[in-house]
Amino acid sequence: MRRRLALLVAAVSVLILTAFLAPLALLVRTVAADRATVRATADAQSLAPVVGAADPATVRLTVERLAADSGHPVTVFLPDGTVLGAPAPRTPAVALAARGESLTVGGDDGREVVIAVRGRPDGTAVIRTVVPRAKLTAGVARAWLVLAALGVLLVLVGLAVADRLARTLVRPIAELSRVSHRLANAELDARVTPAGSPELREVAGALNHLAGRIQELLHDEREQVADLSHRLRTPLTALRLEAESLRDPDDAVRMTAAVDGLERAVTGLIRQARWRRSTSAPARCDAAGVVGERVAFWSVLAEETGREVTLDLAPCPLPVRAPADELAAAVDALLGNVFAHTPDGTPFTVALEAAAGQVVLTVADDGPGLPPDALRRGASTAGSTGLGLDIARRAAQASGGRLELHAGLRGGARVLLRLGRAED
Template sequence: MRARLALLVAAVSVLIVISFLVPLALLLRTAAEDRATVRATSDAQSLATVVGTADADTIRLTVDQLVAESGRPVSVFLPDGTVLGSPATPTPAVQLATRGQSLTAQTADGREVVIAVQGRTDGTAVIRTVVPYAEMTAGVGRAWLVLALLGVVLVLIGLAVADRLARTLVRPIGELSAVSHRLANAELDARVRPAGPAELREVGGALNHLAGRIQELLVQEREQVADLSHRLRTPLTALRLEAESLRDPQDAARVTEAVDGLERAVTGLIRQARWRTPAEGVVVTDAVATVADRVAFWSVLAEDTGRAVELDLAPGPLPVGVPADELAAAVDALLGNVFAHTPDGTAFAVRLAPADGQVLLTVADEGPGITTDSVRRGASQAGSTGLGLDIARRAAQASGGRLELGERPGGGAEVVLRLGPPNQ
């Protein structure tokens, strides 16, 4: 922007200077020509009295003196054909002047000035002088050089002013851009120092207000999530008491383990909601261990509902750039969808394998299939919250991967979670 403003001002300045200096330069040349012509005419007219009344010798002496003083050729053509002063032949202008008409004409040597002198007893005499081009253009080159330097100085001054003006615009805009990027990187304490024109100061104030409002909304959101999560502790405590009261020790242990896992998830949610900060350092999670743990948890429910489980895990470890709790939540969301949207007895398979620098987690079932619209946050065709696939999608994107929906060749849904490697 700074360069464009400077270029624009330079172009405008050059156009203005040209439109002003070119006519002025032509005017100076014309004035110099006219001034030399007037001076030569005045010198020639000073001879008119002598030529009209004196004899030839007196005229010759007067003309020679004028030639010596002026430095230009001066000739006097007497009616009898005698030429006094500078040698010259009668030109068409001289012949026309013998009829009593004074005039000026352009010649190859310069500007010719002829003056008709009447009153002599023997006829009309003619005074002729030539203004050379060197005299007509004397000082014009120097004046043009001064005008050119003046034009350059004016353009440079315009560029300096434009550069200063551009800095007052570009610097605040650059600061606005930097603060915007800092806000995008979750640095919510970043603020702009309003500077520059009134419009940019207003934009800076609006950005500061927006950043403050975002900070307030995030605080409110985290407090609400934390409060909501905290309220879950009461029913969890009740579930723990109910689990401990079960007569079958295996059932009690299984339910208690489930309650412990849910309580850990709630505790992690509270901690994340209250003290969430941008991720720092390198996040490394062994996908094999996390997936194996979550599949083992869901296998108990699969056995109760008559579902066959096929688990195919590549030899570990397979590091991915997703926090362990987020990967576990993504796996729970995918397996939870299988139980929620397929009838009891529907088999499903879980596969984990490396591919092209990523780790592919595939969850496939033999159910009715799934539509691509279901990946939208809040979208559900079975009365659920519609957040399961969105949780998985965000976990994949956090590692630089993506979520893919498809169908198995024999029917049923197939969800592929592409997980990227740890951040370097």
């Protein structure tokens, strides 16, 4: 914007100065030529009394003295054809002046000034002088340079003033842009100081109001999610009591572990809803450990439903830029989709491997596959909430990766969860 304003001011200044200085330059040249012509004419007219009354010898002496003082060639044509002074041809202007008419004629070499002198008994004499072109333009080049320097100076002053004004306009706009980017990066306490023109002040006030409103709505939403999550603790407590009262110790341990996992998920949801995640120490976890634990949990259900589970985990730890609870929720969502959308007895495979700067979790099954809009939040053709894949997608994006859906080699679905790898 500053550049455009500077170009606009420069263009307007150049146009105005051209319209003003071009006629002024022509006027300077005309005035210089007229001044030289008037001076030469005055010098020639000073000879008229002598030419009209004196003898030729006196006239010759006076003409030579005047030519030496003025620097102009002066010639006197007497009526009898005698030529005194600087040699010169009898030009048409001289012939016209011999009839009694004084005039000035322009030529290639300068201006020819002829003056008719009457009063001599033998007729009309003519005084002729020539103003060279160099004297007609004397001082014009220097005046033009001064005018050009003045024009450049005025343009530079205009550009400086325009840049100063542009800064006062651009600075508030840049501040609005910075605050907008900070709000987009979840810095909801960012505010802009109103400055600049009244319109920009109004925009700044509207942006501050919008930021405050977003902060209020987000706070209310977090409180509602936290309250809703807190309400789940009562049925969880009842479910824990029921699990502990089971007669079969293995069933009791399994149910208690499931309740513990659900309670941890609820606690994490409450913590995430009430407090912002710290950006100074990014969360990380061992993807191999989390995936192995969740697959072991789902293996019990897979055995009951007659599903064959193939697990291929990397032998070494694979740290990723994601909290353990969010990665566990993503793995649970992907494995839960396998159980929810494929018939009993459908085998599935879980693989975890390291790639270039990423850790790739692959969940593949031989079921009916996924619909085209499976990644759309809330979309489901099987009566579920349609949020499972969206949970996995957000977990992948938060770590710097992405979620990919592909068709399996033997039909079915093949889901790739690409997670950003953490520095060891």
